[in-house]
Amino acid sequence: MENMASSELHMNPLEIWHAYRLPLILGIFIILTLIKSELTLRQRHKGPSASSLPGSPNTIDKNTLDWSSPKTDVGAKLRGLDDDHVENVTIIAPTKVLGKGIPKRITGNKSVRKAATRAASFDNGKDKVQPLVFYSSLLGTTKTTASEFVKALNSWRNSSDAETFNLLEAKLHDLSEIELDDYFISPPKGELDIKYFYLMIIPSYNIDTIMNTFLEHLQETHNDFRIDTAPLEALLGYSVFGLGDLEGWPTEEEGFCSQAKEVDKWLARLTGKKRAFPLGMGDVKSDATERLQEWRFGVQEVFLEILSGRGLGDGVVGSGDPVESDEEDAVEEEEEDGDEAVEGASRTREAARGKRVDDVEDLGLMIQKESPSSSLVPIDFTAYKSSNHSIRPNSVQIKEMVPKSSPTYAALTKQGYTIVGSHSGVKICRWTKSALRGRGSCYKFSFYGIKSHLCMETTPSLSCSNKCVFCWRHGTNPVGTTWRWVVDPPEEIFKGVKEGHYKKIKMMKGVPGVRAERFAEAMRIRHCALSLVGEPIFYPHINEFTTMLHKEHISSFLVCNAQHPDQLAALKPVTQLYVSIDASNRESLRKIDRPLHRDFWERFQRCLEILREKRFQQRTVFRLTLVKGFNVEDEVEGYADLVARSLPCFVEIKGVTYCGTSTSSSAGLTMQNVPFYAEVTEFVTALNDALAKRGLEYGIAAEHAHSCCVLLASTRFRRDGKWCTLIDYDKFFECLESGKSFMPEDYMGPPTPEWALWGNGGFNPEDERVDRKGRKKEIAEI
Numbered sequence: 001m002e003n004m005a006s007s008e009l010h011m012n013p014l015e016i017w018h019a020y021r022l023p024l025i026l027g028i029f030i031i032l033t034l035i036k037s038e039l040t041l042r043q044r045h046k047g048p049s050a051s052s053l054p055g056s057p058n059t060i061d062k063n064t065l066d067w068s069s070p071k072t073d074v075g076a077k078l079r080g081l082d083d084d085h086v087e088n089v090t091i092i093a094p095t096k097v098l099g100k101g102i103p104k105r106i107t108g109n110k111s112v113r114k115a116a117t118r119a120a121s122f123d124n125g126k127d128k129v130q131p132l133v134f135y136s137s138l139l140g141t142t143k144t145t146a147s148e149f150v151k152a153l154n155s156w157r158n159s160s161d162a163e164t165f166n167l168l169e170a171k172l173h174d175l176s177e178i179e180l181d182d183y184f185i186s187p188p189k190g191e192l193d194i195k196y197f198y199l200m201i202i203p204s205y206n207i208d209t210i211m212n213t214f215l216e217h218l219q220e221t222h223n224d225f226r227i228d229t230a231p232l233e234a235l236l237g238y239s240v241f242g243l244g245d246l247e248g249w250p251t252e253e254e255g256f257c258s259q260a261k262e263v264d265k266w267l268a269r270l271t272g273k274k275r276a277f278p279l280g281m282g283d284v285k286s287d288a289t290e291r292l293q294e295w296r297f298g299v300q301e302v303f304l305e306i307l308s309g310r311g312l313g314d315g316v317v318g319s320g321d322p323v324e325s326d327e328e329d330a331v332e333e334e335e336e337d338g339d340e341a342v343e344g345a346s347r348t349r350e351a352a353r354g355k356r357v358d359d360v361e362d363l364g365l366m367i368q369k370e371s372p373s374s375s376l377v378p379i380d381f382t383a384y385k386s387s388n389h390s391i392r393p394n395s396v397q398i399k400e401m402v403p404k405s406s407p408t409y410a411a412l413t414k415q416g417y418t419i420v421g422s423h424s425g426v427k428i429c430r431w432t433k434s435a436l437r438g439r440g441s442c443y444k445f446s447f448y449g450i451k452s453h454l455c456m457e458t459t460p461s462l463s464c465s466n467k468c469v470f471c472w473r474h475g476t477n478p479v480g481t482t483w484r485w486v487v488d489p490p491e492e493i494f495k496g497v498k499e500g501h502y503k504k505i506k507m508m509k510g511v512p513g514v515r516a517e518r519f520a521e522a523m524r525i526r527h528c529a530l531s532l533v534g535e536p537i538f539y540p541h542i543n544e545f546t547t548m549l550h551k552e553h554i555s556s557f558l559v560c561n562a563q564h565p566d567q568l569a570a571l572k573p574v575t576q577l578y579v580s581i582d583a584s585n586r587e588s589l590r591k592i593d594r595p596l597h598r599d600f601w602e603r604f605q606r607c608l609e610i611l612r613e614k615r616f617q618q619r620t621v622f623r624l625t626l627v628k629g630f631n632v633e634d635e636v637e638g639y640a641d642l643v644a645r646s647l648p649c650f651v652e653i654k655g656v657t658y659c660g661t662s663t664s665s666s667a668g669l670t671m672q673n674v675p676f677y678a679e680v681t682e683f684v685t686a687l688n689d690a691l692a693k694r695g696l697e698y699g700i701a702a703e704h705a706h707s708c709c710v711l712l713a714s715t716r717f718r719r720d721g722k723w724c725t726l727i728d729y730d731k732f733f734e735c736l737e738s739g740k741s742f743m744p745e746d747y748m749g750p751p752t753p754e755w756a757l758w759g760n761g762g763f764n765p766e767d768e769r770v771d772r773k774g775r776k777k778e779i780a781e782i
């Protein structure tokens with residue numbers, strides 16, 4: 001030993017290195033490995049609580065899973081040892097058991113949520129779509145329904161032309177017979193060029209059935225932190241159809257198709273928003289066949305979109321928000337009424353960023369200043385622009401109202417408008433979206449029977465001649481007293497706004513809560529609110545435009561600002577004609593509407609006379625927007641005088657909605673100017689009394705408390721002691737097409753529903769009431 005030690009003492013460092021390098025390197029390696037494992041374990045330990053996964057019982061169960069148990073060899077499944085699944089499964093192998101009661105530590109990396117590479121790379125030249133239809137059935141109805149569905153789908157596929165060449169025959173699977181892991185942890189592997197599409201036909205039971213097991217499976221898969229939260233992302237898409245019984249479960253609230261709804265929700269999460277078509281629902285005792293067929297048509301269209309290489313078609317990547325939240329409403333909550341729904345919030349943002357969003361009026365002045373030669377000249381606008389060039393009278397180039405390159409165009413499109421041609425716009429309002437999701441229509445459903453999901457909101461003139469203080473649009477829409485822009489042909493506008501509207505509806509097909517039935521209905525516009533921004537009757541060919549609407553049996557609600565008497569006089573009958581009455585006297589009107597016309601009061605008066613003349617040809621309406629501090633106090637008598645002068649069929653009274661834009665603030669508008677509903681009703685009662693005092697036969701007919709809106713109606717619209725404010729739209733078109741003169745009473749509809757009558761709130765009991773975050777709300781809160 002001594003010799004060895006002394007010989008070592010005499011070794012030089014190089015010799016020592018050669019003698020001990022192996023144990024040294026080994027030692028360093030072990031130390032580094034230990035440090036690394038410790039760090040990794042600490043990181044893992046923090047992981048679950050820091051992740052976005054909910055601390056649900058499911059998560060805890062999974063953490064404590066007994067991997068050694070042969071019964072639950074989930075690990076093997078996940079590792080893909082005994083299945084034929086696709087590549088993207090996250091594999092996390094268990095390493096050690098720490099002891100009883102302590103969650104197991106699991107090493108490995110949770111894969112980051114990735115986009116579905118397979119789905120995104122669908123090659124319509126060679127890939128094939130494999131529809132898989134899953135069902136479960138206890139009593140046999142769903143089994144028969146699903147088999148018939150597959151037969152119908154396959155026969156459509158076989159009878160169609162080459163468009164469906166790459167669509168494989170649908171296969172049917174009973175959920176109680178398949179291994180759920182084989183299909184619902186990841187899609188089946190299959191051949192590389194086969195992409196899967198899931199269709200679920202699901203009954204609902206309020207007792208324990210296979211459906212509970214299935215739902216638990218979906219939920220656990222989603223909550224399992226070892227698996228990607230969207231492990232079915234590689235699917236092309238999915239859609240769910242529910243079978244239920246409306247007799248036993250009369251509403252969705254009471255459980256109608258509740259389990260189909262759940263499946264739809266979980267699949268949205270597992271597929272990473274790949275809802276390709278809205279949830280369909282059918283009542284086994286009434287409309288199931290019809291609803292299923294409607295759903296199949298929708299699904300077939302989706303297949304055609306996919307096969308042609310357009311993915312899931314218009315809209316979001318494929319579906320809506322899997323979290324089922326109403327985030328979009330956070331922006332839209334300001335949009336109290338679609339008619340006023342297009343407001344200038346972005347104007348504020350633009351202003352904040354220092355960007356200029358000029359009024360066209362101002363731009364006109366700027367152009368004049370900059371180029372005297374371009375000063376305005378009278379123009380004959382009865383000629384349309386041709387598709388290739390604009391009208392150039394006296395060699396002065398006529399400008400487009402909203403050119404694509406203008407900041408106004410940018411601001412409006414940012415707010416969700418589709419600009420059609422150079423001066424028209426279309427946008428789907430908050431209520432249309434709400435109705436598509438079964439969450440209630442706007443007040444026009446309560447008052448006049450307009451279903452919001454069948455309504456298109458548009459204008460053929462984005463320009464207006466007022467700068468109303470409460471108008472959210474102001475700042476982003478052009479203004480002007482005369483039409484001095486290029487005129488687009490009405491056919492082009494009509495075609496363009498319909499396309500724009502349908503495109504926006506289609507974008508809703510993957511949004512949570514949208515129902516297949518309403519979605520299908522929405523693909524046929526029934527009503528048009530000509531009130532978006534601007535002044536519709538400003539458009540020189542407004543009559544041609546409304547004729548086109550009527551020809552397609554689309555009703556017309558036209559709102560004008562009482563500043564264009566000549567155009568108003570020349571207007572052909574519409575279904576309901578509105579005039580905005582923003583004040584009862586000259587000074588008040590000047591302050592609130594900030595009109596551009598110097599003779600605004602005279603124009604206003606003339607419009608009232610014209611409306612009076614029209615009251616026996618069409619339904620006429622005064623629209624009052626109450627702005628505290630501007631047009632409410634001491635004005636009741638004045639408004640009553642205006643009503644006496646015009647004798648409109650209806651008076652709609654609505655509290656203003658504050659939009660918080662810089663424009664409104666600079667106009668001195670704050671939240672203090674927004675009346676409470678109680679103040680609105682107080683005003684309405686006083687106005688009603690003032691009308692009675694004048695011997696005018698009006699009464700308070702209906703209300704929509706949610707929109708802070710009340711309807712006063714002429715007793716012409718009372719039949720057998722009941723208010724009949726609804727419209728018989730078919731009758732309206734019949735009258736119009738008869739070519740004979742007719743009166744508003746001729747297309748008066750059935751009695752106003754009980755729940756909409758004054759004193760009853762106006763919320764349709766069939767609709768689900770939710771708050772802005774999409775949570776259910778008590779009706780009593782109204």
Ligand SMILES: Cc1cc2nc3c(=O)[nH]c(=O)nc-3n(C[C@H](O)[C@H](O)[C@H](O)COP(=O)(O)O)c2cc1C
Nearest residue numbers: 137138139140141142203204205206244245256257
């Ligand atoms: C015990 C029982 C509970 C049910 N619960 C519901 C329910 O909660 N919601 C619903 O919409 N339908 C419910 N139904 C109706 C079934 O969903 C409907 O009859 C369905 O078509 C049954 O499908 P199957 O014949 O394939 O089992 C229930 C039916 C039964 C017999």
Ligand code: SF4
Nearest residue numbers: 338429442452455457
């Ligand atoms: S009338 Fe039409 S556009 Fe206006 S709020 Fe209702 S649904 Fe929307």
